[in-house]
Amino acid sequence: MTKMMYRDAIRSTIFEAMEQDDSVVVLGEDVVGGMGTDGGPEAIGGIWSTSTGFYDAFGADRVIDTPISESAIVGAAGGLALAGKRPVAELMFADFIGVSLDQIWNQIAKFRYMFGGKSTCPAIIRMAYGAGFNAGAQHSQSVHHILASMPGLKVVMPATPADARGLLREALRGQDPVIFMEHKMLYGMEGEVPDGDYTVPFGHARLARAGDDVTLVATGLMVSRCEQVADKLAEEGIGCDVLDLRTVSPMDEEAILDSVEQTGRLVVVDEAPPRCNLATDVSAIVAQKAFASLKAPIEMVSAPHSPVPFALELEQAYLPSVDRIEQAVRKVTGWQ
Amino acid sequence: MQLSREALLQAYRRMKIIREFEERLHNEIATGEIAGFTHLYGGQEAVAVGVCEHLDNDDKIVSTHRGHGHCLAKGCEVEGMMKEIWGSSEGLCKGKGGSMHIADVDQGMLGANGIVGAGAPIAVGAALAAKLDGKGKVAITFSGDGACNQGTTFEAMNLAVVTKAPCIFLFENNHYSEHTGFRYAVGTKDDIASRAEAFGMKVWRGDGTDFFDVFDTMREVLDYVRAGNGPAAVEFDTERFFGHFEGDPQRYRGKGELERIRKERDCLTKFRESVTGASLLEASELDAIDQEVLDQIDNSVDAARSAARPTADDVTTDVYVAY
Ligand SMILES: Cc1ncc(C[n+]2csc(CCOP(=O)(O)OP(=O)(O)O)c2C)c(N)n1
Numbered sequence: 001m002t003k004m005m006y007r008d009a010i011r012s013t014i015f016e017a018m019e020q021d022d023s024v025v026v027l028g029e030d031v032v033g034g035m036g037t038d039g040g041p042e043a044i045g046g047i048w049s050t051s052t053g054f055y056d057a058f059g060a061d062r063v064i065d066t067p068i069s070e071s072a073i074v075g076a077a078g079g080l081a082l083a084g085k086r087p088v089a090e091l092m093f094a095d096f097i098g099v100s101l102d103q104i105w106n107q108i109a110k111f112r113y114m115f116g117g118k119s120t121c122p123a124i125i126r127m128a129y130g131a132g133f134n135a136g137a138q139h140s141q142s143v144h145h146i147l148a149s150m151p152g153l154k155v156v157m158p159a160t161p162a163d164a165r166g167l168l169r170e171a172l173r174g175q176d177p178v179i180f181m182e183h184k185m186l187y188g189m190e191g192e193v194p195d196g197d198y199t200v201p202f203g204h205a206r207l208a209r210a211g212d213d214v215t216l217v218a219t220g221l222m223v224s225r226c227e228q229v230a231d232k233l234a235e236e237g238i239g240c241d242v243l244d245l246r247t248v249s250p251m252d253e254e255a256i257l258d259s260v261e262q263t264g265r266l267v268v269v270d271e272a273p274p275r276c277n278l279a280t281d282v283s284a285i286v287a288q289k290a291f292a293s294l295k296a297p298i299e300m301v302s303a304p305h306s307p308v309p310f311a312l313e314l315e316q317a318y319l320p321s322v323d324r325i326e327q328a329v330r331k332v333t334g335w336q
Numbered sequence: 337m338q339l340s341r342e343a344l345l346q347a348y349r350r351m352k353i354i355r356e357f358e359e360r361l362h363n364e365i366a367t368g369e370i371a372g373f374t375h376l377y378g379g380q381e382a383v384a385v386g387v388c389e390h391l392d393n394d395d396k397i398v399s400t401h402r403g404h405g406h407c408l409a410k411g412c413e414v415e416g417m418m419k420e421i422w423g424s425s426e427g428l429c430k431g432k433g434g435s436m437h438i439a440d441v442d443q444g445m446l447g448a449n450g451i452v453g454a455g456a457p458i459a460v461g462a463a464l465a466a467k468l469d470g471k472g473k474v475a476i477t478f479s480g481d482g483a484c485n486q487g488t489t490f491e492a493m494n495l496a497v498v499t500k501a502p503c504i505f506l507f508e509n510n511h512y513s514e515h516t517g518f519r520y521a522v523g524t525k526d527d528i529a530s531r532a533e534a535f536g537m538k539v540w541r542g543d544g545t546d547f548f549d550v551f552d553t554m555r556e557v558l559d560y561v562r563a564g565n566g567p568a569a570v571e572f573d574t575e576r577f578f579g580h581f582e583g584d585p586q587r588y589r590g591k592g593e594l595e596r597i598r599k600e601r602d603c604l605t606k607f608r609e610s611v612t613g614a615s616l617l618e619a620s621e622l623d624a625i626d627q628e629v630l631d632q633i634d635n636s637v638d639a640a641r642s643a644a645r646p647t648a649d650d651v652t653t654d655v656y657v658a659y
Contacts, residue, residue, distance in 0.1 A: 029514065036520020037512070038590025044515040067485035067521040068452050068513055099451065099486070134371035134423070136434045138450030306655045309646075310434030311423030312371050317648035 002195055007187040009161040010126075011050045013168045014088055018058055024172065025080055026054055027064035028073055028090030028126075035065045047092055048128055048187055070100035074125060078108040078177075081123040086172065094129035094143045094181060108177045109152030120175040124168075130221055130271060131319050132185040137307035140315070142271040144219065145278050147179045148249040154178045154202055155249040159223040161191040163246055166200030173199065183220040203250035207259075211239025214265040214329055217256055217282050219245050222269045222320060229326045238333055239263075248278055256282060257290045264295035265332040269320050274302035296335035299328040339551075344617055347389055347547060349625050351381040351604055353414060354405045356633045358578065361404075361421065364637065365582040370421060374435045377405035379545075379577035382603035383508050384409035386550025387476065390558050396444045396462040396475040398455035401436050402576075403448025406478055411443040418636040424643035431646045432654065446475075452513075453486025455479065456505065460492045463503035463567070472562045476504040482513020484528045485521060493535040493567070500566035504557060505532055507569070508544060510576040515588045532569030544572030545601045548610065575601045 004012070018024045032055040033044020045052030055063040066073050070091060077089035091097065097104060104125065111121045131140040148155045154176050158164040164182070171178040208223055209216075209230040216226040223244040230240035241259045245251060260266050266286050270279035279300040286298060301320045309315055339347070358378035364370055377384070380402075388397070388409035399406040407417060412428060420427030421435050428438055439447035446462060449455050459477030466473040483489060484507055496503040507528045511518045524530055529539040538560060542553040550572060557568050575597040579586045586594070611617040 030516055033515045034517075034588040036517025037515070037588035038593065039515075039586075039588035043588035047514070065516060065520070067516075068482045069485050069487065071487050096451070099453070099488070133373070134434065135373050136436050136450060137432075138436065139373065304652045306652045307432075309432050309651055310372060310429075310437070311425070311431035311646050313423070313648070314431060314646050314651050317651045 001192040003190060004161055004193050005187070006158070006161045006164050006182070006189045006191070007048055007050055009164040009193055010168060010182065011052065013165050013172070014051070015054065015057070017169070017172045018054070018062065021086065023084065024086045024088065025062050025064065026051055026088050026090070027066055027076065029066055029068055029092055031090055032063055032065040046090070048182070051090070070096045071103050074100040074103035075107060077123040077125060078103060078111065078121055081108070081121040081177070082111065082119060086122055088124045088126060088172075091125055091127040093139050094127040095138050095141050097127070097143055097147070104147070104153070105150050109150045112176070113152060121177050122175050123177045124171050124180055125177070126180045126182065128184045129181045130183040130185060131308050131315055132221070134310055134312060134315055136310040140308035142220075142303070144181055144248050145270070145272045145276065145281070148278065149276075152177065153249060154247065155181065156202065156247045157181045157183070157219040158246065159186070159220050159244050161189060162193045163200055163206065165193050166198050167202070167246060169199045170202060174202075181220070185221050200246065202247045203252050204246065205252035205255040206244040206246055207241065207255075208244045209240055209242035211241050211263070213239045213263055213333055214267060215241045215243060215256070215259040215263045216267050216269060216325070216329070217243045217245060218269040219248060219278065220271065222271055225320065225322050225325055226269055228322050229329055232326065233329060238329070240329065253285055253289075256286060260286050260290045261293045264293050266294070267299045267301060267325065267328045267332060269301045269325055271303055271320060273305050274300065275305060277302055296332040299332050301325050301328045341617065343389070344611055345621065345625065347385055347551075348607060348611075348622060349629065350385045350389075350409055351547065351607065352625060352629045353632070354378070354381045354384065354408050355604055356629050357404060357408060357414065357418075360633050360637060362578060362582065371423065372434050374421070374582045375402040375580065376578040376582065377402050379575040379597065379602070380508055380510060381405055382547040382550050382607070383544045383572050383574055386547050387506065387554050389551060390554050391444065393442065393444045394471065394473045396446050396459070396466070396473075398446045398459040398462065398475065398477045399448040400455060400478055400480060400483065401448065401450050401452065402480070403438055404435070407438050407440070407445055407448065410440075410445040412438065412440045412445055414632060415636040415639050418640040419643045422640040422643065423646070424640060425646035425650060426643040430650065430654070453479070453483045453488040456489045456492035457495070460496045460499075460501050460503050463496065463501035464499060466502050467500070474502045474504060474558065474561050476506050478506050478508060480513060481507065481509040481511065481518045481522060481528060482516070484531065493532055493537065493569070496567035497536045500564075502561045502564070503567040504561055505537070505567065505569040507571040508574050509571055510574050512576060512580065512588070514580045515584075517588070527571060529569055529571040537567050537569045538565070539568065540570040542570065542572050544574030545603045545606060547603055547607050
């Protein structure tokens with residue numbers, strides 16, 4: 001085990017993959033940083049410091065600093081992948097999927113299917129998502145539910161440094177396009193990361209806390225908020241199973257259903273707005289497949305149906321809080 | 337330089353307001369009092385003001401993530417903007433938008449924009465509306481040298497040419513997009529305007545650190561577009577005095593670069609020198625404006641600090657007009 005930050009887990013994993021496999025290529029805006037300036041290449045090394053040192057180590061053919069052109073970045077990642085390379089593209093902010101949506105949705109997500117299964121497109125598209133930095137409506141969104149609705153894409157949302165490493169390694173070995181979503185508020189999170197050839201398979205939830213009374217399902221930043229609630233309520237004798245989904249497409253239905261069958265209660269926490277999001281999806285699956293186990297109506301804790309606001313107070317009210325999660329848990333455990 | 341004394345004083349005042357607004361924010365942000373991402377416009381004032389002095393409220397502009405200067409030049413209220421950046425519910429956008437999304441449609445200011453390259457198609461739409469109205473009004477989209485690489489910009493330029501929209505594509509080339517140099521990121525290497533030319537537009541180029549060059553160039557551009565000739569493009573060479581965003585250590589800058597551009601390429605200093613040199617205004621008049629502006633900015637900061645804060649109930653207001 002080695003203690004490291006979420007951002008370093010990501011950086012070191014890509015760096016090692018580049019050392020081991022010549023076909024791994026990084027591209028994105030300012031992934032080198034400083035190109036065409038007097039300060040020179042590597043003046044920055046990625047907006048999130050996730051590609052520092054790459055250019056010096058691997059050169060311009062494998063560390064491709066791009067102009068501001070998200071359609072070109074995602075599409076080029078698709079082309080690189082179809083042509084046998086392993087691109088790791090950076091979209092900087094998840095909100096920018098908007099600019100490149102056709103290339104994500106109609107192109108890389110659909111190649112394999114449309115081409116009769118005869119090709120693969122192992123492109124990784126990394127992006128920072130989530131609220132918490134008062135960055136306003138166009139730099140704070142959680143868009144996992146939108147991407148998860150697109151057949152052909154795998155959508156990965158690590159909540160810990162260990163998972164950031166394990167899931168990224170899995171993505172680098174797979175053959176499908178992967179949307180790798182990094183929560184901005186987690187980059188500085190420290191945690192133990194297993195050494196060696198460690199991967200986390202997609203579609204397997206992690207049991208972050210175990211308890212018998214209620215199942216909490218979450219991803220990304222929301223996992224630690226659920227853990228806080230679980231720890232608090234454990235002192236009162238209320239036991240929470242906290243399931244970190246880790247990947248939302250594929251999604252570990254079995255783990256969710258198993259847990260709900262045992263606890264009889266479900267709270268789903270989702271940072272996205274409430275219409276057609278992950279919370280509605282998980283709730284529908286449970287209502288359909290584990291209805292008989294339910295002892296209380298399902299509770300969904302989501303952001304409100306609004307864009308992400310700017311002001312401190314507003315953004316705090318927007319993000320599902322520990323308090324709101326706790327209230328939801330109390331509601332389902334107290335229901336009769 | 338056929339401007340009246342009043343016009344000269346007003347132009348100077350507006351540039352000075354932008355500069356002080358940004359200098360003050362730079363200091364306040366360093367203390368940690370203001371949250372969020374802030375991109376300062378300081379250094380580029382002559383462009384915003386040299387352009388907007390030609391416009392009225394029925395002419396529209398669309399701005400960028402670096403929008404404070406464009407907003408102020410287009411007539412957005414200083415205090416309302418300061419309150420917005422502070423996240424107050426009394427702010428111009430009720431604290432919902434913040435620095436990157438300030439707008440005042442009544443002033444013809446259709447919004448700063450957090451998405452690079454998003455403004456150009458919006459400006460074409462506003463220009464098409466102006467064409468329908470037939471009153472000789474225009475729409476201007478401000479873009480950086482980085483934004484000119486987005487597909488949206490190309491698509492918008494072509495649509496404008498095809499529809500003869502009275503749209504002006506205005507490129508502020510400050511040589512950087514974030515931390516990447518213009519000479520790396522733009523394939524045409526030494527200019528952006530020639531791209532617009534390739535779309536079939538008439539183009540102009542000017543020195544964005546010289547108010548008079550911007551002002552005179554824009555007069556020509558606007559005459560051309562208002563006369564119904566369709567879109568045009570203009571590129572101004574300018575300087576960004578601050579980092580890409582506040583907190584940027586600017587390691588990509590050359591040695592002594594910031595000191596040099598502040599000394600040699602400051603549009604406010606240049607303006608001062610040319611108007612006093614030509615005996616159009618007295619230095620003392622400009623000093624008086626400086627002081628007034630400082631006081632105005634001080635007051636706006638005080639007002640922003642003590643302004644009302646939004647509450648949780650405000651989160652879901654203004655999502656729709658009615659739902
Ligand atoms: C679609 C999109 N991609 C990337 C970004 C991140 N970003 C914000 S500003 C910026 C650089 C813009 O450069 P330029 O257009 O030259 O304007 P300047 O900052 O120089 O004013 C980038 C890449 C963004 N906000 N939106």
